Amino acid sequence: MMQTFFLQAQPNAGIMQLVLLGGMVLVFYFFMIRPQSQKAKKAKKFQEDLQKGDKVVTIAGIHGIVNKVNDDSTIQIEVSPGSFIKIEKSAISLEWSEQLNKSATK
Secondary structure: OHHHHHHOOOOOHHHHHHHHHHHHHHHHHHHHHHHHHHHHHHHHHHHHOOOOOOEEEEOOOOEEEEEEEOOOOEEEEEEEOOEEEEEEHHHEEEEHHHHHHHHHHO
């Protein structure tokens, strides 16, 4: 008698599992994937729009001012007066003023 009770499934259990699985996928998309892709698009646009005089921070944490933007996806930044380094555009993390704003809000 007990065995037959445990073997019986509710008729809508499969549909409810699919609805819950679909809900989890949507939550995962809206809280993880979508914000990350928007952040990547914003960073790529910032890297493409770099101009001379922009204050930037590299992914290594080096602060500098863009001195020259080359055609071969490299830029030259001035890290101290008269001291320049050549780096890839993809090594730029964010704008210097954004870094200052983030540290000020903490």
